[in-house]
Amino acid sequence: RRELSVIVARSRDGCTVCYPVVETIHKDNICHVVEAPAQIPEKMKKLATSVAEKAIKSLEGAGVFAVELFLTNDNQALLNEVAPRPHNSGHHTIEACYTSQYEQHLRAILGLPLGDPAMKAPAAIMYNILGEDEGDSGFVLAHQLIKRALNIPGASVHWYAKPEIRKQRKMGHITIVGPSMFDVKAHLDRLLQRDTDGPKKVRPRAAVIMGSDSDLPIMKDAAAILEKFNIPFELTIVSAHRTPERMYAYALSAKERGLEVIIAGAGGAAHLPGMVASLTTLPVIGVPIWTKSLQGTDSLLSIVQMPKGIPVATVAIGNAENAGLLAVRMLASRDTELSDRVNEYQQNLEDSVLVKARLLEELGWDKYLEQCMKP
């Protein structure tokens, strides 16, 4: 079903470290793109890593090894080939990992401690620059590609300066790193001019979903906060009971569509936030909607009383504004510019209370009520 690769480093004393599993995508039997990390379930990553590590432990020698594997339809990881050297499927490690495969190779053969193979960027794509033509026209095409890469955020060009170019010959590679696989794939599309049709759509980072349009008067407060902080978001109706299949499809695709947080509001038997949380690993914030019959306590208890293992961050009944702010804080934890704006917001909040306190102290309660609290 897929081709995977694991770079394994083995030190002179036999210790091994494994890089995160990548997917290699081939065209005409040549590696075209490497996606790091592979977009496969955690279970499959563990299996591929253990097969790769066992293979290398069964061999002698120190250094970096690339282990290529097949992931079959029945979820087996089959060993394909071992390359005892730094490898094309590890080129992304130069920009994307704490220790590149080249540094790791030197550490391994020189008897130095092995370095951390973990990724320092959440996602990376390596694109092989293959000769598209012979001679000068091949060089012109390659240089056009490189020129575009220089304008793409997170892209690094490696040109091997081979004196001759032939069709399909590896001439260099471009690695793109970014905050998510969605982002780096979008940048690759731009590099390859695959997104020329129509105006560019901004990827929503957050979602506001609700069980019914009758929830909108409350849920609009979350939308207003996201707008205030310039967070691109999508807003729609998804009902756990009336549109269960839509809820499944929505939650299952949320992460790969690039969403980072979901705010879900529902009333009564409010199962939407919990069910969505069980179908995705994204953080879900639940908004209990006020109800006529039980004043929203039914919604609150349905959302907040989640079983262990599936968390939903639940805000107060009807407080979609706090749900919006919590989502912004989550996004700000890895976005310093947004974090500065959250600080500023909180400072303004404090300032406005201090202004009121001063005025209340100056005027006294009766005049304050008369002048500032008139309906």
Ligand SMILES: Nc1cncn1[C@@H]1O[C@H](COP(=O)(O)O)[C@@H](O)[C@H]1O
């Ligand atoms: N729990 C649930 C499942 N599908 C809709 N709801 C909730 O039912 C309430 C009443 O919906 P409506 O006004 O459409 O009858 C809304 O708060 C909505 O979130």
